[in-house]
Amino acid sequence: MAWLVALAASLGALFIGEVMGQSPCVLCWYQRAFMFPLAIVLAVGAFRSDSGTWRYGLPLAVIGGGIALYHSLLYAGVVAEALEPCSQGPSCTDAAMTIFGSLPLPFLSFAAFAAITLLLFLTTRITKP
Template identity: 35%
Template sequence: MPLDRDRVVLGVATLVAMIATLGSLWFSLGLGLVPCDLCWYQRILMYPQVVILGVATLESRLNVWRTVLPLSAAGIIIAAYQSYLQATTTTCGFEGACAVVQWRSPILRVTIPNLSLIAFVLVTALLLSSLLVDRNAGMQVDE
């Protein structure tokens, strides 16, 4: 039984969300970094996506975009804002040290909020691309 395209896309999106979740846990539990307020909001938006996308993958439900896209869009906004803060300032209006760079990749030179932004954008792009392909395929079939 071949895998359908939607299930593969949902599986890849689940994998991205899982890697982002495990990565955030590694930063706090493995490296002992304390998440700032904006980091907590990003975690709140990413962690449930592992379960939501995982169940959607098992059930091959592309309609999960209605649940996941608002979470990812909010995550993109927060991660982009924190990335902007880190690039332009050393202070943050929130209680935590949101603008402080606690870790930077030695190879890619990206920070933790940059990684979060990449993960949210990937999940969003995967779901939107699959959704658009399905809609276009449906329109061609109807013609």
Template identity: 40%
Template sequence: MNTEKKSEYLLFGAWAASVLALAGSLYFSEVLKYEPCELCWYQRILMYPLVMILGIAMVRKDTSQRFYVLPLSIIGTCVSLYHYLLQKTSFLAEAAPSCGRVPCTGEYINYLGFITIPFLAFIAFLTITILMVALHKQTKREENM
């Protein structure tokens, strides 16, 4: 497989992860009527622009967008992980301040005992981060050829 195709697949995978995350968050809030907590809003603020940035990057085959995507996805990964730990660890949950009307420790879903909404966001952000790091390495490899 040529290197240009690999870059396109990496961009597409990251874009698909961001679209899936956007669709999931809108499904939970607009269809199931789950009101997002404050940390959920921060995760949305970081995820939603990625749909547009990665979509444009994919269409234009612009691998330099990784420099704009990585900071958002890394910060999103950290916020999602913190939110998940708030839900799942008693130490952080007890020390957590109230987020507002909806507590950040609340779990609307809890599939298999560990899959919650922040966990899903964490997986999406982590996937995008890994794909962007792989894209960065791929681009560096292409430049050295």
């Protein structure tokens, strides 16, 4: 299940960037740097039925989730503008950071990382003796 979430999030990010033509901001690039490897690592683990894949996937999901949480807080206006890392290129808080006109991309990214983290955490509980 975690692999399917990572795959859907990776394909969604590629669709938004390549098909819809929306350039990713700096924080989106950082999130992609953690989501894309997750899709590969979790796919290999799923196809090999490796119960220890969570050891590799969980750190990627937690760090990526932290970046997505920061981006979500920045988008929501909770984090001060002075801490905004997007000084060049697309804005991290632009109104164009939505899909279907109302779903903020930072929130969707955080939800994907949170779901992957939860699913991998549940895997650790199942695989421990």
